[in-house]
Amino acid sequence: xxxxxxxxxxxxxxxxxxxxxxxxxxxxxxxxxxxxxxxxxxxxxxxxxxxxxxxxxxxxxxxxxxxxxxxxxxxxxxxxxxxxxxxxxxxxxxxxxxxxxxxxxxxxxxxxxxxxxxxxxxxxxxxxxxxxxxxxxxxxxxxxxxxxxxxxxxxxxxxxxxxxxxxxxxxxxxxxxxxxxxxxxxxxxxxxxxxxxxxxxxxxxxxxxxxxxxxxxxxxxxxxxxxxxxxxxxxxxxxxxxxxxxxxxxxxxxxxxxxxxxxxxxxxxxxxxxxxxxxxx
Numbered sequence: 001x002x003x004x005x006x007x008x009x010x011x012x013x014x015x016x017x018x019x020x021x022x023x024x025x026x027x028x029x030x031x032x033x034x035x036x037x038x039x040x041x042x043x044x045x046x047x048x049x050x051x052x053x054x055x056x057x058x059x060x061x062x063x064x065x066x067x068x069x070x071x072x073x074x075x076x077x078x079x080x081x082x083x084x085x086x087x088x089x090x091x092x093x094x095x096x097x098x099x100x101x102x103x104x105x106x107x108x109x110x111x112x113x114x115x116x117x118x119x120x121x122x123x124x125x126x127x128x129x130x131x132x133x134x135x136x137x138x139x140x141x142x143x144x145x146x147x148x149x150x151x152x153x154x155x156x157x158x159x160x161x162x163x164x165x166x167x168x169x170x171x172x173x174x175x176x177x178x179x180x181x182x183x184x185x186x187x188x189x190x191x192x193x194x195x196x197x198x199x200x201x202x203x204x205x206x207x208x209x210x211x212x213x214x215x216x217x218x219x220x221x222x223x224x225x226x227x228x229x230x231x232x233x234x235x236x237x238x239x240x241x242x243x244x245x246x247x248x249x250x251x252x253x254x255x256x257x258x259x260x261x262x263x264x265x266x267x268x269x270x271x272x273x274x275x276x277x278x279x280x281x
Contacts, residue, residue, distance in 0.1 A: 012130030
């Protein structure tokens with residue numbers, strides 16, 4: 001992180017996540033989450049990190065797409081890792097200018113980006129560089145943006161997609177396409193329930209980690225709530241069927257609390273019920 005402080009193209013560095021709250025308590029394998037504003041994103045992305053600090057052994061680097069169209073760079077050292085959300089300076093200035101002038105003038109991608117930012121930072125953050133220029137902006141984003149939330153329409157859309165995907169998974173299991181069903185089970189059904197559980201806890205004013213689906217749910221959820229978002233399944237048909245129906249039960253439980261008026265029509269109940277020995281909602 002000393003490199004980022006010295007690098008003139010880097011205008012702002014914000015530490016967030018658990019290390020921002022417990023800086024003196026971090027131990028082995030602690031990861032440092034950074035929000036970096038830079039005029040030269042490619043320079044950081046192509047950096048030879050092994051030459052930056054020869055005393056720290058660099059094991060791996062990886063670049064991936066992050067939320068709202070920016071990119072995230074992970075640098076793994078022998079003693080931990082750094083995850084950097086890299087935001088271009090020009091884009092940051094444009095969004096900051098619009099936000100500070102009139103938040104309603106933000107377009108949808110810009111609003112999404114600031115909500116992602118607020119979600120990551122609300123539990124705590126600290127400036128390592130650039131606070132004089134960027135501090136007011138970050139403070140107002142955290143205070144004024146709602147973060148990543150789900151409205152009632154989005155909740156019902158997710159639930160409807162879940163039921164369609166459930167039918168697809170059950171059909172694939174009947175055909176013996178176990179790997180395709182297993183992938184969709186985790187990628188689609190579990191994803192929906194985790195998102196809905198997060199929204200439910202936010203609506204109920206309950207605690208959540210700063211970001212990340214499913215983070216610390218084992219410690220936060222009751223046993224009954226946890227079973228509705230957990231997937232316990234081997235790669236065999238019966239085990240995957242049980243997991244799919246368990247997630248469906250979880251969906252119904254979550255929707256009863258989030259959108260009591262939502263229900264699955266009888267024709268669809270009959271259709272998916274062909275694959276279950278028990279009655280369904």
